[in-house]
Amino acid sequence: MSGEMVPRGRRVSVLVSLTIVLLSVVSALSLSTAPPASASARSSYIVTLRTANDAQLFRTRMNSSGGVVTEVLDSVFNGVIANLTAAQVVQLRRDPRVVRIESNKVVRTAELPPTWGLDRVDQRALPLDSSFSIDARWGGGVTVYIVDTGINLGHSEFSGRLLPGHDVLTIGGNGDDCNGHGTHVAGTVAGVTYGIARSARLVPVRVLDCLGGGTTAGVISGIDWVIEHHQAGVPAVLNMSLGGTHSPSLNAAVDRAVADGITVVVAAGNENADACRVSPASAASAITVGATTSTDQRSTFSNFGSCLDLFAPGSSITSAWVGGPGASNTISGTSMASPHVAGVAAAYLSVWTASTPAEVSAGLVGASTRGVVTNAGPASPNGLLYVDSTWVPGNLPIPPTNPEPLPTAPPTAPVSTRPVVTPPPPTAPTVPITRPTIPPTTRPQPTTTVRPPSRPSTPTVDSVVAGNREATVSASLSGFSGQHYTTITFTSSPGGRSCTVTVSGSRNNSCTVTGLTNGTTYTFTAIAENAGGRSGTSRQSDPVVPFDENRTPGTPSNPSAAPDRSSRTTVRFTWSPPRDNGAGIAEYRIEHRRNNSFGGSESRITTNSYDLRFQTRGNLITFRVRACNARGSCSSWSEWSNVAVVG
Known part of the structure; x- marks a missing residue:
């Protein structure tokens, strides 16, 4: 910005008191006894003033008194850039309208020294001179x-x-x-x-x-x-x-x-x-x-x-x-x-x-x-x-x-x-x-041969969601910084079916393993890999069963109720798993009758047996069961079991 420029629309009004203050400073600077040559040498300073009027007046009076104001600042802050002697700096520091005086320091570009390779190829012999002629x-x-x-x-x-x-x-x-x-x-x-x-x-x-x-x-x-x-x-x-x-x-x-x-x-x-x-x-x-x-x-x-x-x-x-x-x-x-x-x-x-x-x-x-x-x-x-x-x-x-x-x-x-x-x-x-x-x-x-990244940590399988002939698996990878390309591969057991995902963060790295068989129970493991090598194998996931959400499981058969010989108040229900019809059995649900009356229901049973305990003896117990997939679609009820006498 030129020293002649002022902000648009600025009113020029100078208080008498301000004029006196600044004039006194300028007069003191211009009329002071000439210092020795070393003290009279001028250096560049950045002077911050309280108002824009201060800056304009300072410029006018300083230039008329033989000083050198090279630029007026009115956008970044109110101030001037001026060449001052040491004595003038001392005088200005005492003025109440001056906020700050800072020497004008040398700055340089932020360009780094050339890499040693560039440094080397533009000179015939060592040592390197930290420059590159380009x-x-x-x-x-x-x-x-x-x-x-x-x-x-x-x-x-x-x-x-x-x-x-x-x-x-x-x-x-x-x-x-x-x-x-x-x-x-x-x-x-x-x-x-x-x-x-x-x-x-x-x-x-x-x-x-x-x-x-x-x-x-x-x-x-x-x-x-x-x-x-x-x-x-x-x-x-x-x-x-x-x-x-x-x-x-x-x-x-x-x-x-x-x-x-x-x-x-x-x-x-x-x-x-x-x-x-x-x-x-x-x-x-x-x-x-x-x-x-x-x-x-x-x-x-x-x-x-x-x-x-x-x-x-x-x-x-x-x-x-x-x-x-x-x-x-x-x-x-x-x-x-x-x-x-x-x-x-x-x-x-x-x-x-x-x-x-x-x-x-x-x-x-x-x-x-x-x-x-x-x-x-x-x-x-x-x-x-x-x-x-x-x-x-x-x-x-x-x-x-x-x-x-x-x-x-x-x-x-x-x-x-x-x-x-x-x-x-x-x-x-x-x-x-x-x-x-x-x-x-x-x-x-x-042909890069050194400084490979460290091999990744062992991932953790966080979740598995089964679908129709597939399962979506998600894992977390601790310590992932994003600096190196890394993948996680999930593998099913049984079958060895797999999918691979590019790691995007420490959590929620998922992909879908396809080609699974509905009705089969699967677990999954995960291995991470980058240019530094492969991680260890994760622990197995929780088991899941793929299913067709549009189909329901078959009906369980052969329900049987029998008292638990080790406990006179417990009855064990068992049944034969049905053919799942490609739906995948997520749970069994049970209803039981006690002494010819409705006794209650149970759900979220994942095996084909269940133990039910009563507080009193002398109960006549029977039950029926049905199978459901993960979406809650259930088979018809089985026939009622035999009657078991508990206690």
Whole structure:
């Protein structure tokens, strides 16, 4: 707000007494003997005054007396921002119209220091300098496909830069992440806090489920979708932080994407083994990335070998997560190294837009820092990712067509080499790739290897409500924080029928087990599971009997009354259970006669026997019984039993 502005409609009226008070202050300030030079130095202060008139008058008189009022405040509170000497501050503190004087302190943005991974890739050598030289335009005009568990679509790291994606696992799904892995990857590629290419557009391609599992066919289907939707001439990067056993089909899909002009970056894998033995790390046309620590050592889990192209930070990387618009997590894996390279690839393409995938790969490998990775592994190229701050529009680097070969570690054990594969011509496959109805045994997994969540506590089955050939089961899970995707699976006994629910809170997690047999008594147990493992098995639930609410049970038969030999005043009623007619027997109801008169009734009997006690002896007792389902629909009464003499 300008110092010349005043609130609309404000009447300017100054009391004489107020004028005298303020004038006396200003006069004292302006006429006081000049202090020594050190005392006359002015500093900026925020002065809060009691009224708006005080603020306006202060400004006028101070400026006319040689003071410096830089701004009048009249919305947040009544006051001014002024440059004052120490003596003037002392004088003002004595004035009754002054509420408060506060020195004008320096404030800074709330931006956190860069993650160590970003810090490392913009400098040639250690130690880290806690900074990251970035051009905010990096990634502009480039589309990055995150083939993973999806992306947290509501995360603030990606606001305004998410394009419609694809969900291989859910018909009509939008690629929203329920695991966190894909969101973490996307954050490193292009997040506004954790990422490199902060102007890139992101496309979630969900091929892994909420527990991080998927199939080779699912991944291939995701790549097929990317190729189909990639617009010719639009710079694009595809990141896959996942891996499984060697798959020629998956590698061929990668090669086809590269032939379509998409730069593909993949994680080397976390088995501490030869990357040439797994896919898609062994794909000839991909940029395959191993992981390093903050001390430039190869991460102990990182795969190695001749199929690698370079290394990037991958241990203890902080990035975006699921659970909220500002959620974050720190995890490790070659999954975390790959998106560093994908981000730099997107940055490279944003300033050298006509580069082919081969030129991007050559440019990144050629720019990498040579020979700094310790224990790189047999036959591994020793190059660490480096991003050059001079990569900006108008100062375009020319990618080397024949970069100097990276130093490699001498092989100490037999390793395989990545075959040279010529990508097929850029035509659509003659046979469309579809997901099989029975998943193959190969299950590519995200390459995160550390910091899994603790396994969940053992759930408690709270209630079971039987229905027609089904039962709805509910459980509670103590200690559930909502930070990790967790499920509860209920299983019936007998039969082993089950259902699974995604946990949404500590209580009321329910699903319906179907395919039960009406009239059969069932109990249920529950097991919780997350990425950290499975819980113990809960205690069995109370028994329930499924029933058809539109049908009534059969009529009990063979009612029998007999005195209890151990008690002369007790009679035991027994009967044969009826055929339930698919209704499910929830209870039996009894009427009895005593000495040829109505004696009373009993209900909520769940077994086919009942003991009735009398206060006196010499009673002639008979009874009849009927069966009822849970909705209160009952059979006809049985015949009357024999007469028992009690006492």
